[in-house]
Structures are given as C-alpha cells and as structure tokens.
Amino acid sequence: MSGHTPVLGIRALNRATLARQLLLDRADLPVPDAVAHLGGMQAQEPQEPFVGLWSRLRAFRPPSLSDRLTDRRLVRTHLMRRTVHLVTADDVLAWRSRHDAMLRQKVLGTYRRELTGVDLAELAAAGREVMSDGEPRSMGELARAVAGRWPAPGPRALGEMLAAALIPMAQLPPRGLWRTRAGARYLPLSDWLGRDVDPPSPPGTDPVGRALVRRYLTAFGPAASADLRAWCGLAGLPAAVAAVREELVVFRDERGRELLDLPDAPRPDPGTPAPVRFLPAFDNAILGYHDRGRVIDDAHRGLSVAGARVVLVDGRVAATWNEDADTVTVAPLRPLAEADRAAVEEEGRALASFLSGGRSDRVRVGASPDA
Structure with a gap:
C-alpha cells in the first residue's frame, strides 16, 4: 500500500455519505433533481420514498412527488439490483439497456429450473405482442396471457421474467402515490414515456457504464468498486472504472481498501455535526454500499x-x-x-x-x- 495515499477514517466516510445523500443539510431542490442526484431511490415499498425525501428536502410536500409520477417525469421500475426504484424518466431511458443482462440473470437465479427450455427471445416477443394493445397489466395478467404457449413455468416465473427483465416496464400510478394502496400494473416504458429506451452501446464502448460510475460517486463516494457493484448489481463495470480512473482521486479506508472519488465532491470535516434523521425502509444511504x-x-x-x-x-x-x-x-x-x-x-x-x-x-x- 502506498504511504502517500490519504486514509479516510470511518467518521470521515460517514460525513461524506451524509453530505452526498442530502442528510447533513436538507437541500432546496425540486423533487426530480433530488431523485436524479441520488441516482434513484429504492422503492419496492411504495410509500417509503416520501419519508426519504422529507428527510432530505426542505419544505417537502407529498404532491411534489405524486405529481411527478402522474406527469411522467419520475418512473417506478425494476432497475438496480432487480429492485423497484424511483428514477427520473431521463435516467431510466439512458440506463435500462445497460441493466438488461443483469436483470435477466437475477430472475434466472430465482427461476432457473422453472424457465429451463424457455427461449427468452420468443417469450419477450410474445409479451410485447400482448402489451401492444396499450392496456396496463399486472404481472399475473401478462403471464396468463402467454401461459398457453409456456404452461410449465407457472405464472410467477413468466410474469417476473417478462415485467422485471425482458420488457422495460413502468409501474403505473396510482401505485406509488401518497397514501394510496394499489396493485402493480405495468406498461412498456416506450408507451408510458413516449420515448424508446436508449439502445445498447456499441461493443467495446461503455458510455453508460462510465456515467454510472460518476453518478454513483456523486451520491455515495468515496467508495470502493465493490460498493459500486452492490448499488447497481452490475458485474461488468471494471472497464468503466478504469476508463474514468484518471478523472478520480484515490483514498484508502482504515482496512486498506482503495476508495475512489470525484476530486471536487464534498468531503466534510469528520467533526461536522450531524442532525438526527429518520430513514425509510431499504434506504440506499445504507443499501448502496457493500x-x-x-x-x-x-x-x-x-x-x-x-x-x-x-x-x-x-x-x-x-x-x-x-x-x-x-x-x-x-x-x-x-x-x-x-x-x-x-x-x-x-x-x-x-x-x-x-x-x-x-x-x-x-x-x-x-x-x-x-x-
């Protein structure tokens, strides 16, 4: 280990995390800007992002989130770690293709036996044909619509693979609106947002991966490569990290792990007072790290x-x-x-x-x- 690499103690890392996560001082940001800054918010429990934003933004009011879901500036979708996240429309369209392989592998990791012998390309095509009428469907409804062709896997495996992996989907309101109980119903992102998901990058390039590295460090740095992977669930980012390494500064933690960061990102003094904050379930301020x-x-x-x-x-x-x-x-x-x-x-x-x-x-x- 180089003796010239600065070491950041656990309290210094804590204060950096709080600052990046808008938990050291509440921010004066519009809700979409805050969600973008955070790289999305984990949201499988539909009401939890309201508390997450209340703890991070000054004068936050529930309609400022609900209205952004109904006007389609924010979207609920399966993304990082195959978990439902609240993200901006721009981010989900830019990032979704980069997550495709991971989403498929995550679903297969749960339903590999049930889906043995199922041609996923054929299943995706059948699912898209069903959804082409523009009608929102639940996972179960979508699965039952194709089950005649693939009766063996069962609706749970088919529905999860279609709605969480094979077809980029939005979970539609009223699910996720303030104090509203509603089942999850899906529509392809292209139909809901009126724009197609960005295509995969050409082989040998990974601009989305490089952007994810920068965006992660903005919201979570300083952090190790293992932390980045824990946040997004993507295995293929070492090349993206290597591509931006010259832009970054390097630290070590007290155990000797290499930590990367953006040079001008906030790293407050470890003695900075930290206010009490209430976090929702599954908040990425904790889950976003290995x-x-x-x-x-x-x-x-x-x-x-x-x-x-x-x-x-x-x-x-x-x-x-x-x-x-x-x-x-x-x-x-x-x-x-x-x-x-x-x-x-x-x-x-x-x-x-x-x-x-x-x-x-x-x-x-x-x-x-x-x-």
Missing part, C-alpha cells in the same frame, strides 16, 4: 435488508422507528444521551406531523437498552 460500516454497526446490519426503518443519531443507525395511529414510535438500539434523545423526539414530532397531515405530532421513544 461495506455498510460507515453508517450501520455490523451487529445491526441485518436491519438494512429486513425492511426496518431506522434513525440516524450522529450519522449512524441508533434506533428503529414505526408509525401507528398517528404516533411515531422509536426503539433505541443503544443508550441515547439526554441531548440525543431530545433531538430524536423533536425530529420524531416533525415526522409524525408530516405523516398525519398535521393531525398529530405524537412521538414515543422507548427505553434505551442497557449499555
């Missing part, structure tokens, strides 16, 4: 994939939270100092008011576990 230790202790790592909503205190996961009957209930994971507990209660009251539409600001903070 090494999540900059935000969450190893002992609590399982919470990040179990759908727990968490509270950041001094930039780290210190509690979980839930909402019930217009009350936000906080369960500490470690002892909270009196000042931290008061800050959690204050932010929790603001969140309760947001979630209840101003009807309530009730918050209940449970007893801290023994030190």
Whole structure:
C-alpha cells in the first residue's frame, strides 16, 4: 500500500455519505433533481420514498412527488439490483439497456429450473405482442396471457421474467402515490414515456457504464468498486472504472481498501455535526454500499435488508422507528444521551406531523437498552 495515499477514517466516510445523500443539510431542490442526484431511490415499498425525501428536502410536500409520477417525469421500475426504484424518466431511458443482462440473470437465479427450455427471445416477443394493445397489466395478467404457449413455468416465473427483465416496464400510478394502496400494473416504458429506451452501446464502448460510475460517486463516494457493484448489481463495470480512473482521486479506508472519488465532491470535516434523521425502509444511504460500516454497526446490519426503518443519531443507525395511529414510535438500539434523545423526539414530532397531515405530532421513544 502506498504511504502517500490519504486514509479516510470511518467518521470521515460517514460525513461524506451524509453530505452526498442530502442528510447533513436538507437541500432546496425540486423533487426530480433530488431523485436524479441520488441516482434513484429504492422503492419496492411504495410509500417509503416520501419519508426519504422529507428527510432530505426542505419544505417537502407529498404532491411534489405524486405529481411527478402522474406527469411522467419520475418512473417506478425494476432497475438496480432487480429492485423497484424511483428514477427520473431521463435516467431510466439512458440506463435500462445497460441493466438488461443483469436483470435477466437475477430472475434466472430465482427461476432457473422453472424457465429451463424457455427461449427468452420468443417469450419477450410474445409479451410485447400482448402489451401492444396499450392496456396496463399486472404481472399475473401478462403471464396468463402467454401461459398457453409456456404452461410449465407457472405464472410467477413468466410474469417476473417478462415485467422485471425482458420488457422495460413502468409501474403505473396510482401505485406509488401518497397514501394510496394499489396493485402493480405495468406498461412498456416506450408507451408510458413516449420515448424508446436508449439502445445498447456499441461493443467495446461503455458510455453508460462510465456515467454510472460518476453518478454513483456523486451520491455515495468515496467508495470502493465493490460498493459500486452492490448499488447497481452490475458485474461488468471494471472497464468503466478504469476508463474514468484518471478523472478520480484515490483514498484508502482504515482496512486498506482503495476508495475512489470525484476530486471536487464534498468531503466534510469528520467533526461536522450531524442532525438526527429518520430513514425509510431499504434506504440506499445504507443499501448502496457493500461495506455498510460507515453508517450501520455490523451487529445491526441485518436491519438494512429486513425492511426496518431506522434513525440516524450522529450519522449512524441508533434506533428503529414505526408509525401507528398517528404516533411515531422509536426503539433505541443503544443508550441515547439526554441531548440525543431530545433531538430524536423533536425530529420524531416533525415526522409524525408530516405523516398525519398535521393531525398529530405524537412521538414515543422507548427505553434505551442497557449499555
């Protein structure tokens, strides 16, 4: 290891993450600009992005997200890691082809036995023919429409492969609108947005991969190549990283891992105060890394994939939270100092008011576990 490579401690990485993720200071950004800056938001739980944006933007109001879904500037779609993400229309059209192979492999990883012998090109063509009438369909409806030709795999495998991998799809409103319960219904992105997905790059070039590296570091850096892969799920980015390496600066973490970053990106002083923040389930501020230790202790790592909503205190996961009957209930994971507990209660009251539409600001903070 070179002795000249600067080392970033875990607190320095934490503060950089908070700054990039708009969690150190709430930002004055329009919702589409914030979603673009974040490289999309994980959104398989349809209501969670509202809390994610409330914690990141000043004066955020739910219609500013709902309206952008209905006017098609934002889209819900399967993308990074085969997970439903909220992304801008421009980004999904630019990025989708680069994710095609990964999406197929992820679905095959779950349904390989069921889909053995199925020609995926033929299945895709049949699915497109079904969807050519312009009618939105659920995964089940789409699968049943082609099941006569492929009865063996079953509707779950067929529907997942068609809607999440073979055909670039949008999940349509009202799913994802504020305080709305609705099943997932799909329409091809080209029909919903009125524009075709960008074609794959010519062999030997990867402008989308290079753009993804830069966009990832903007929202998550400094980070290792393994972190980039954990965020997007793409295996074939080493060449893209190599292509932009001369644009980047290099650090090491305390374990010696190489970290890459954009030269002018914010890296706040490790002593910068970090406010209490409430994060939604599956927030990419945690899931967007292979090494999540900059935000969450190893002992609590399982919470990040179990759908727990968490509270950041001094930039780290210190509690979980839930909402019930217009009350936000906080369960500490470690002892909270009196000042931290008061800050959690204050932010929790603001969140309760947001979630209840101003009807309530009730918050209940449970007893801290023994030190």
